[in-house]
Amino acid sequence: MRGAVIHAPGDIRLENLDDPKILHPTDAIIRTAVTCVCGSDLWPYRGAEPTDAPHPMGHEYVGFVEEVGSEVTSVKPGQFVVGSFATSDNTCANCRNGFQSHCLNREFMSTCQAEYVRIPNAQGTLVTADGVPGEGFWPGLLAVSDVMGTGWWAADAAEVGSGSTAVVVGDGAVGLCAVIAAKQLGAERIIVMSRHEPRQKLARAFGATDIVTERGDDGVARIKELTGGIGADSVLECVGTAEAMRQALHSARPGGNVGFVGVPHEVALDGQELFFSHVGLRGGPAPVRRYLPDLIDRVLTGAIDPGKVFDLALPLDQVAEGYAAMDERRAIKTLLQP
Amino acid sequence: MRGAVIHAPGDIRLENLDDPKILHPTDAIIRTAVTCVCGSDLWPYRGAEPTDAPHPMGHEYVGFVEEVGSEVTSVKPGQFVVGSFATSDNTCANCRNGFQSHCLNREFMSTCQAEYVRIPNAQGTLVTADGVPGEGFWPGLLAVSDVMGTGWWAADAAEVGSGSTAVVVGDGAVGLCAVIAAKQLGAERIIVMSRHEPRQKLARAFGATDIVTERGDDGVARIKELTGGIGADSVLECVGTAEAMRQALHSARPGGNVGFVGVPHEVALDGQELFFSHVGLRGGPAPVRRYLPDLIDRVLTGAIDPGKVFDLALPLDQVAEGYAAMDERRAIKTLLQP
Known part of the structure; x- marks a missing residue:
């Protein structure tokens, strides 16, 4: 599959990477519908955070479930799902207190500017939209996953x-x-x-x-x-x-x-x-999971339209331009289409 | 009247001072029923805060109204009253928001280890107990005024x-x-x-x-x-x-x-x-005024007995020993009786 990799400040490349695989029975693999560039991605892009070795980028995603691990029963292949940048089992003490972004099994997402993504803690992390929302809703649902x-x-x-x-x-x-x-x-x-x-x-x-x-x-x-x-x-x-x-x-x-x-x-x-x-x-890092069902509903009913923050939409292979446009403040936020 | 004055670290004296007078129409004068030494009084006593010139001490008080200024209508001479260490008009925007200790006309009390005390913003600051509570309640009501x-x-x-x-x-x-x-x-x-x-x-x-x-x-x-x-x-x-x-x-x-x-x-x-x-x-400094009516009620009904924190009671003329006992941790908190 293709995915974005940072090599050094200012150097983002779309590369051929191994397809992600189920590593744990609690994982799921999704096919990315849309992903995007976050303001926080600009920290390493600008060299304000070190890039010691090349690594994938991106933590925002919505997509279609491709495959689930044996312990994942809440979502199934083909469903359209939204998740948070911080994965959570949604059952630990911190999750029960509403701080899923402090889940005792938390893993931060970091490979989402790609065609396929492995989601740890899929059972607790992913929330399905009812049916497959029209493409017009995808930017709004993507915004819900983070910003x-x-x-x-x-x-x-x-x-x-x-x-x-x-x-x-x-x-x-x-x-x-x-x-x-x-x-x-x-x-x-x-x-x-x-x-x-x-x-x-x-x-x-x-x-x-x-x-x-x-x-x-x-x-x-x-x-x-x-x-x-x-x-x-x-x-x-x-x-x-x-x-x-x-x-x-x-x-x-x-x-x-x-x-x-x-x-x-x-x-x-x-x-x-x-x-x-x-x-x-x-x-703190937002406990997005707590808000997901409500925010998905507000997007799908048209109460809110946070997708408007994407003022630039590019195919994934122009990811480098997506970063540059945000860095130079030519764009508020760049949507990437695999 | 007699009142405590700090001259230098470790040097607290009971002295003859001028009786306080009504300076503003919003003032009241109270005759102190009981007062006490606060943990924060130990900062200057220990030299951790400078004492540039001798000055009176004390910010905790309950007592009997002696005299009120022309604009004070909520309390009258003879009533037993409790107030906070931070005076407040109880009408400004911060007071209405429940942060009376951030009153736009706030004055911090600082002369209460004395027989008589001038209370600025008396109308908003002083809360009457219903009738004159028995002396057994005075330590509890005094505690309510601060700790x-x-x-x-x-x-x-x-x-x-x-x-x-x-x-x-x-x-x-x-x-x-x-x-x-x-x-x-x-x-x-x-x-x-x-x-x-x-x-x-x-x-x-x-x-x-x-x-x-x-x-x-x-x-x-x-x-x-x-x-x-x-x-x-x-x-x-x-x-x-x-x-x-x-x-x-x-x-x-x-x-x-x-x-x-x-x-x-x-x-x-x-x-x-x-x-x-x-x-x-x-x-922040506690918005004690917000809690006064409720806490006075809890003391007078016996729901709480915070007066137990006073494990040493001394006549006011032994104020120096009152400080020393707290400084040396021989007492948790010293009650002073004028």
């Missing part, structure tokens, strides 16, 4: 509630999906920090009521102006830099909540500052 | 719920009150980290089910053993040191919560570690 699930988690962790004011820090695909989530969870006011006109437009289409273009202290001051001087009830941090986290913490009101879903890179928090802020903080 | 309110906040911030497992880090007065709170909020298992036999005994009397005497990594390993390998649902951090915070964060299960109420001293948190732990974190 939409992560945006939802940001809103959940930040405790967005009915009538609340939410701030979204970051206008990447996750940030845009966080706007969708905040809207669905009843936020009355959704303020997005964004400097990119096409992304602002999409944010507004998803439900943003205000755009703040200022950054740093100026950005925080503008948020305070918009929130009666005290800050927002909920802040959804969708970047992962120290600057974004600082902005998020300073934008929340006393007693408000920050949900942080961008993997933090060199972020240090001062205990005393956090203490006196009265801000609640929760983050 | 019991703070213990309750720790349990609230850590989201202790019915049937949950809670860990309390710290066996000072706040930690012991946190045990009371966890019990009242329905925790099934309450694990207290303590090395002091008399405090362990009181913790058990308050509802602790397990005592862990190990510290650091050994302490965390023991908590894991007691919680099915994953950690506790809720951890109540009642110390404020880097070591205590580390222990707290490592003792919580993925998706669990840490409420931290010890003022952090040199506590730095790593964003990435917090992220991958999936632990929620909230702290």
